[in-house]
Amino acid sequence: DQQVKQNSPSLSVQEGRISILNCDYTNSMFDYFLWYKKYPAEGPTFLISISSIKDKNEDGRFTVFLNKSAKHLSLHIVPSQPGDSAVYFCAASENSGGSNYKLTFGKGTLLTVNP
């Protein structure tokens, strides 16, 4: 039972254009969402997050949008750069005893930004 789904295994984008990565979730108790970026042979690195009380969070070239009614979030990268090429994981957590430690990950989307 996959609670966090990334339905696109891969995405290819031209340098300078917008990359849009999508994520759907089924657990309505999730209240915090994160995006991680992962290069081969490295661990995931935190990129950006959003609380369920917001619908948008922006950090430089990265913006995350949350649509709670649709249980959908997306990550926008603009402009895309070749160095953005990596696997992007969507993750979600629900508050448990005052802590959101148990992250549930999607399977990831491989983004390739072509020069």
Place this chain on the structure above:
Amino acid sequence: NAGVMQNPRHLVRRRGQEARLRCSPMKGHSHVYWYRQLPEEGLKFMVYLQKENIIDESGMPKERFSAEFPKEGPSILRIQQVVRGDSAAYFCASSPPSGTGYEQFFGPGTRLTVL
């Protein structure tokens, strides 16, 4: 300013042997989490530990797997009598004692191959 350290980076074991994976959290972090990533899958939560305490082991297989985080030294994930299905990347993450728990910093992972 070292990040989360994991060793070994690669571990090869024959079926029936024991695997010991080590994780040193970031300086000042006292919370450790272990995740497993099977091929073509997302990361899956295994266990959450604080110094000398297992807080949540709901993601750990019931048999052969154990974890500890002693007062001194690294956290250890131990897999006894390994089987081929244990082949995966095992990631450790850490977080500071304060905060909500989702600010997890990941190590580079240990890739376990069972022959």
